[in-house]
Every structure is written in C-alpha cells, then in structure tokens.
Amino acid sequence: MEDAECPHGCERQEKAGAQSPSSDEFQPSKLGTKEYWDHAYERELQSFYNSGDVGEIWFGEESMDRIITWMEMQKIPKDVALLDIGTGNGVFLIELAKSGFTNLTGIDNSSTAVDLAKAIAEKEGVRSLKLQVADFLHPAPNISQYDICIDKGTFDAISLSPDRPAEKRSLYQRTLHSVLQDGGLFIVTSCNWTREELVNHFSEGFEMLQELPTPKFQFGGKVGNSVTALVFKRKE
Numbered sequence: 001m002e003d004a005e006c007p008h009g010c011e012r013q014e015k016a017g018a019q020s021p022s023s024d025e026f027q028p029s030k031l032g033t034k035e036y037w038d039h040a041y042e043r044e045l046q047s048f049y050n051s052g053d054v055g056e057i058w059f060g061e062e063s064m065d066r067i068i069t070w071m072e073m074q075k076i077p078k079d080v081a082l083l084d085i086g087t088g089n090g091v092f093l094i095e096l097a098k099s100g101f102t103n104l105t106g107i108d109n110s111s112t113a114v115d116l117a118k119a120i121a122e123k124e125g126v127r128s129l130k131l132q133v134a135d136f137l138h139p140a141p142n143i144s145q146y147d148i149c150i151d152k153g154t155f156d157a158i159s160l161s162p163d164r165p166a167e168k169r170s171l172y173q174r175t176l177h178s179v180l181q182d183g184g185l186f187i188v189t190s191c192n193w194t195r196e197e198l199v200n201h202f203s204e205g206f207e208m209l210q211e212l213p214t215p216k217f218q219f220g221g222k223v224g225n226s227v228t229a230l231v232f233k234r235k236e
C-alpha cells in the first residue's frame with residue numbers, strides 16, 4: 001500500500017463549495033474544456049513528430065493492462081465491437097489491437113487527438129483502428145452500437161466542465177445507454193469519482209458487475225483508492 005496521493009499524477013479534484021457537503025460538483029477546471037485538450041494534443045502531436053514520444057497515457061500503463069487482462073480472463077471474443085470514448089492518443093486501442101482485438105473504434109472531439117492517434121497507429125503498424133472526430137455528448141443519429149464502451153478519464157474531464165457539468169453527465173449517461181447493445185459492458189476508470197459516486201451516476205440503465213482492483217493509498221490514517229475502475233452492464 002502506498003502512503004501517498006495518486007501515483008498517476010491525478011489528484012482527486014476538490015468539490016465546489018467545500019462548506020456545502022451536499023454539493024456534488026467539482027471546481028470547474030480547464031481540463032473540462034475542449035480548448036485545453038486541443039492545445040494539449042497540438043503540443044503532443046508536435047512532440048511525437050519531433051521525438052516519437054506518444055504523450056500522456058492517462059492513469060499509466062497499468063490502467064490498460066488491468067482492463068486487457070480482465071477482458072482476456074472473461075474470454076471476451078476478439079471481434080467484440082468496442083468503442084473507446086475520448087480515445088486521446090489512441091494508445092489503449094493500439095494495445096488492444098496488439099492483444100488481438102479486431103473491431104476497435106475510438107472517438108474524440110479533439111481533431112488533433114485523432115490526428116495524433118492516427119499517426120501513432122501508423123507508426124506502430126496498426127491499420128485496423130476506426131478513429132473518428134466525434135462529440136460523445138452530441139452523437140450522430142446513425143452512430144453504431146457497441147458491445148463494450150471504454151472510458152479512461154473522459155467522464156472525469158466532462159465532469160470538470162465549467163459549463164453545466166451535471167447536464168453533460170446526464171447527456172453522457174443517455175448516449176452511453178443508446179450506443180451500447182443490451183447486456184453490453186461499460187468499463188470506466190476515474191480518478192475523480194469514487195465507486196459509490198459512479199454507481200450512483202450510472203444507476204439508471206446500468207448495473208455494476210465488478211470493481212477491478214487498483215492500487216490503494218493511505219492518507220491521514222484513511223485508506224482509499226487513487227483510481228476507481230468499474231465494469232457496468234447495460235440494462236434494458
């Protein structure tokens with residue numbers, strides 16, 4: 001057990017109005033804006049062209065291993081239709097492809113993220129990924145349906161929006177329900193929301209199947225998880 005804060009460089013965000021315990025909103029953050037991610041990926045794209053550095057892997061390599069190992073233990077078919085919501089540099093999809101998964105789609109509303117993901121996939125020789133610029137909160141009416149949706153840090157980012165975060169979380173939940181097949185799986189990794197809070201956010205239309213083990217930390221005599229990883233199943 002670690003006696004430290006989050007080892008992934010992700011601090012649990014302060015809830016807004018600490019005096020008001022009923023508040024479930026975070027302090028708005030630049031991480032909740034599209035401008036922030038556009039600029040971040042412009043820098044990362046430049047750095048990838050200059051040095052081959054793929055940029056930040058949100059929650060570290062172990063966050064990808066944890067999910068891939070779980071999928072393999074569950075004997076999830078390799079051709080399962082999988083959507084990575086807010087794929088960023090697409091490295092997680094590249095790792096899934098290297099593990100044999102064949103039907104992989106990633107969306108991001110930052111076109112620079114998608115450019116970066118395409119450049120990295122090409123360099124890695126992974127040509128099967130479907131990478132698209134799309135806003136998960138405003139999906140195209142003909143958006144495909146998926147067996148698995150993965151979110152690593154995107155629900156967190158949306159929750160930090162300075163503009164109507166509760167409405168955006170609700171939109172997120174509705175889109176998720178519409179793009180997942182009945183019985184489909186949603187695997188979410190978050191550093192801002194606890195297990196109880198995530199279960200509450202997705203209580204409508206989803207049931208929690210499993211919590212994936214993540215490193216624990218100790219702070220001020222309390223033990224907690226720096227990152228929460230949960231698997232939900234879509235209900236009718």
Ligand SMILES: C[S@@+](CC[C@H](N)C(=O)[O-])C[C@H]1O[C@@H](n2cnc3c(N)ncnc32)[C@H](O)[C@@H]1O
Binds near residue numbers: 059085087088109110
């Ligand atoms: C914390 S980063 C995580 C990136 C990636 N999932 C990873 O694990 O490295 C959040 C990502 O969500 C994307 N994002 C934020 N809001 C989005 C939305 N409404 N639709 C699609 N992508 C979004 C951002 O552009 C960014 O790439």
